[in-house]
Amino acid sequence: MRYSHLFGPVLSRRLGRSLGVDLVPYKVCSFDCVYCECGDTTKVALGREDFFPVEEVLDELEDYLSRAPVLDFITFSGSGEPTLSLSIGTCIRFLKERFPSYRVAVLTNGTLLGKENVRNDLLDADIILPTLSSAIEETYHRIHRPAPGLPVELIISGIEQFRKEFGGEIWLEIFIIPGINTTKTELEALRKAIRRIRPDRVQLNTLDRPGTESWVIPASPGELLKIRDMLGLAGVEAVERANQGNSSGRSIPAWTDSEMMVYTLLTRKPSTLEDISDATGLNRREVRKILRAVGAQEGTDERGLFYWCPLER
Numbered sequence: 001m002r003y004s005h006l007f008g009p010v011l012s013r014r015l016g017r018s019l020g021v022d023l024v025p026y027k028v029c030s031f032d033c034v035y036c037e038c039g040d041t042t043k044v045a046l047g048r049e050d051f052f053p054v055e056e057v058l059d060e061l062e063d064y065l066s067r068a069p070v071l072d073f074i075t076f077s078g079s080g081e082p083t084l085s086l087s088i089g090t091c092i093r094f095l096k097e098r099f100p101s102y103r104v105a106v107l108t109n110g111t112l113l114g115k116e117n118v119r120n121d122l123l124d125a126d127i128i129l130p131t132l133s134s135a136i137e138e139t140y141h142r143i144h145r146p147a148p149g150l151p152v153e154l155i156i157s158g159i160e161q162f163r164k165e166f167g168g169e170i171w172l173e174i175f176i177i178p179g180i181n182t183t184k185t186e187l188e189a190l191r192k193a194i195r196r197i198r199p200d201r202v203q204l205n206t207l208d209r210p211g212t213e214s215w216v217i218p219a220s221p222g223e224l225l226k227i228r229d230m231l232g233l234a235g236v237e238a239v240e241r242a243n244q245g246n247s248s249g250r251s252i253p254a255w256t257d258s259e260m261m262v263y264t265l266l267t268r269k270p271s272t273l274e275d276i277s278d279a280t281g282l283n284r285r286e287v288r289k290i291l292r293a294v295g296a297q298e299g300t301d302e303r304g305l306f307y308w309c310p311l312e313r
Contacts, residue, residue, distance in 0.1 A: 001064075003060050005021060005022050005023065005052065005056060005057045005060050006019060006020065006060050006061070006064055006264070007019075007020040007078070007264040007265055007268050008020045008264075008265055008269075008279060009071060009279055009280075010269055010275075010279050011275065011279050012072075012073075012075070013205075013208070013240065014129070014173075014205075014239055015072055015075055015105055016073065017072045017279075018071065018073045018074070019064070019069070019071050019074050020075055020076075020077050020078055020268065021057065021076045021078070021082075021091065022078025022079060023052070023057065023076065023078070023082050023084075023087055023088055023091070024078065024080035024081065024085055025043075025051055025080065026079045027039065027040065027043065028041075028043045028045055028051070028081070028084060029041045029045070029080045029109070030044065030045060030046050030109060030111040030112070030146060031081070031109050031111065031144045031145065031147075032044055032144070032146075032212075033109075033143065033145065033175075033211075033212065034142070034145065034211060034215075035175060035177065035207055035212065036211060037208070037210065037211060037269070037270060038079045038268065039212060041080075044146075044147045045084060045147065046112075046147045046149070046150070048084050048086050048112070048117075048118075049085070049086060050085070050086045050087055057087060057091055058094055061091070061094065061099075062098070065095075065099045065102070071102060072103070073103050073105045073126075073127075074095060075104075075105045075107060076088060076091070076092075076107065077106075078268055079268055081108065081109055081112070082106060082107070082108060083106070083118050084112070088106070089120065089121030089124075092124045092125050103126040103127070104124070104125045104126050105126060105127040105129060106122055106125050106127075106128050107129050108129065108130050109144070110155045110158060110159050111150055111154075111158075113130065113155070113158035113159050114157060114158030114161070115158075119161070119162050119165055119166070122166070123165065123166060123167070126168045127169045127170075127171060128162070128168065128169075128170050128171075129170075129172075129173055129203075130159050130170065131174075131175060132156065132159065132172055132173070132174060132190070133181055134152065134180075134190070135152060135156060135186075135190050135193040136185070136189050137151060139180060139181055140152040143180060143181065156193050156196060156197065159172070163197055169200040169201070170197070170199040170200055170201075171201040171203055172194065172197060172199035172201065172203065173205050174190060174202060174203070174204050174205065175205050175206065176204055176223070176224060176227060177206070177207075177216055178217060178218075178223060182219075182223070182227060187230050190231065191232070191233060194233055195233070199235070201235050201236075201237060202231070202233065202235055202236040202237070203237055203238075203239050204219075204224045204227055204236065204237065204238045204239060206218045206224065206239075207219075209269075209270045209306065210270075210299065221238065221240075224238035225238055258280070258282060258290060261280055262280060262282070262294060262296075263294040263309055265279060266294070266296055266307055266309040267309045270299065270307065272305065272307070273288070273291075275306075291307055295309065296309050297309065
């Protein structure tokens with residue numbers, strides 16, 4: 001089976017070996033974040049839809065998971081905001097009923113958690129990872145460029161309400177952009193918001209691949225640790241780059257089409273040759289052949305050469 005909605009597994013810096021589930025068309029999102037590695041948002045939206053027949057997604061999950069792959073998480077993420085999909089609740093419930101041994105995570109910008117139906121759709125997940133990079137209106141708009149009618153207080157209060165209802169874990173991501181959300185005023189506002197939300201973890205993240213805007217630069221490991229200490233709260237951690245070696249010795253079940261596996265990975269996550277080899281279980285020589293076959297494009301950053309493919313959906 002060729003997969004349109006599944007990608008990976010990828011090596012996630014926060015979630016380990018993760019099978020991605022993408023429920024929205026390319027770059028349909030309620031934010032147009034300056035740091036997004038997927039590029040500019042093509043449709044800024046707040047309305048929820050069934051973007052695809054849910055049976056398509058369930059059939060792909062059934063086909064892939066029936067082979068019992070070794071995964072740390074099944075993660076709803078991809079190239080847009082997953083809670084915009086009306087199908088997300090159905091998919092999560094299907095996974096917990098049909099494949100209960102797998103943990104389910106949802107990467108969300110938190111913009112729709114003020115809606116009761118969205119919160120209800122996420123209740124069966126194991127971990128929700130919302131983003132809050134600033135609690136100050138002006139900075140929040142500069143970083144996230146949200147859809148009209150999305151003040152930052154609406155997002156904070158939505159996550160706060162979800163915390164009261166959700167029995168799983170909340171890992172709050174703060175995306176650090178040096179010089180933008182790193183002042184004492186910014187960090188004090190974030191500290192107050194964190195205390196309201198009461199997440200299980202607070203994860204300080206920063207740029208890993210080139211973002212939408214060239215002026216966005218990554219914070220150094222030392223800067224992240226300094227911010228952690230300035231926040232002065234329990235459960236705050238700096239996210240480290242994933243171990244690129246395949247030391248676990250665990251194998252990734254082969255997809256029926258290796259070229260499709262690599263292509264779907266690169267359309268959503270720019271990756272180095274080593275990233276691709278580790279995530280797919282393919283050797284580097286085979287990966288190089290596939291990169292040519294799928295028309296992968298090359299880019300560079302401070303760590304060297306990486307590959308990516310435009311998503312054509």
